[in-house]
Amino acid sequence: MADMAPIDSILSFSIPAKHCRGRVVRFGPMLDEILAAHDYPPVIRDILAEAVCLTAMLGALLKDEDSQLTLQAQTEAGVINLLACDYKDGALRGYVDFDRERLASQPVEPSLMALFGKGYLAITFDQPGSRGRNQGIVPLEGASLAEAVQNYFLQSEQIPTVLRVAVAEEDGKVVAGGLLVQHLPDGEDGRERLHVRLDHPEWEHVEIMASSVKTAELTEKSLPLEEVLWRLFSESDEVRLLSGKPCVKGCRCNEDHIRGVIARFPKDDKDDMVDEAGNIAVNCAFCSKTFTITGASLNN
Known part of the structure; x- marks a missing residue:
């Protein structure tokens, strides 16, 4: 168990036979530190926890340590005025500005449209050297932030992707977990996106298995992340664990x-x-x- 990925970490993996890569995360104490900076109601707390998980998984796709991933919502006539998260070399931070009066008029579980209005999610990849900055704009459509980002990869990047995030409360503390799996054409990480085949049969099996992950599997602190991957994929394929990276609350203000x-x-x-x-x-x-x-x- 000493080699298992601890809570507050990102575990990278690949499924070589299916030309897939992925990231799985689970956050607890680190997430509590981020959330404790403000008195967030449960609905806002949970949407920020989901955004932090997404930011971590997307940020962990970047190879260079000096790279940064920023997730920011641009909203219009919703409860949330601003949502911003960023990731840099394992350091995460996040913040939500929202209208308490508008939130009070919403049902217990407001829709994504009610929270953000006619909003968009800006995903910004800042990479050193010649790679520079790249930004994608995601319509905030669907049932969750995770679904909106998944649609971005499918439609804009043409990369078949499964994204799942779950948030739970245990003894007054928040635990959040997430799974990201992507198909890479012919196993090549840097191949041009136009060569991606969205209907590849080897991806269909991985997509079904990844989509079957349960909320409890992502948020149960006693269940190792490695065990989650084993349950999902090991029946028919080798799951290769690549690296584990600890995460911390990393506000860079001073x-x-x-x-x-x-x-x-x-x-x-x-x-x-x-x-x-x-x-x-x-x-x-x-x-x-x-x-x-x-x-x-x-x-x-």
Whole structure:
């Protein structure tokens, strides 16, 4: 059991015979740290937990340590005004801004449309070097965020994908888990997307098996992630475990970073930010910390 992937980690795997790769995650204490920064109602808490899982699985697809994956909702006339999560080398953070009055008028389990309105999900891949930045826009349609992102891979990237996320509460604590499986044509990771065959028979079997994963399998802390993969795929195929990566709450705010951001503003704008005491107070939405910068120090 010492070699098993612990909670708050991402486990990468492949199914060589079926030319598939995947990621499976389960989060507990790390997720509680992210959620504890704000007093989220259960519905908002759960949608953020789902978004954190999706961000982790998508971010873990990037190979370079300096790469970053950002998931951000652009909403229109919904309960949620802003949802933002990002992943960088195992560090995760997330935040939701929402309208409490609108939420109070919704049923206990509001639809995705009710939460986001006519919204879109922006998925941004920031990679070092010549790869640069790549962004995809996902209509927020379907029953869940996971379904919306799955449709993005199918329609925009033409990569057959199964995405499942489950969120549960245990003894007042939130546990969330997720599974991502993708088909790679002829086992080639970097092949042009136009060569992907969406109707490949070897993918159909994997898709059925991956789609059968249960909520309890993703969220049960006593069930190792390796066992989940074994249950789903091992009857007919070799499941190759590639790597496990621990995840932490990783808000990158600090006084030096805040000072650097403020320094980019014109002098007149910085002067307008200074309060009567001569300070600039900056609140980080992700971790709910307030940083106080003296206006005089910015002129040094």
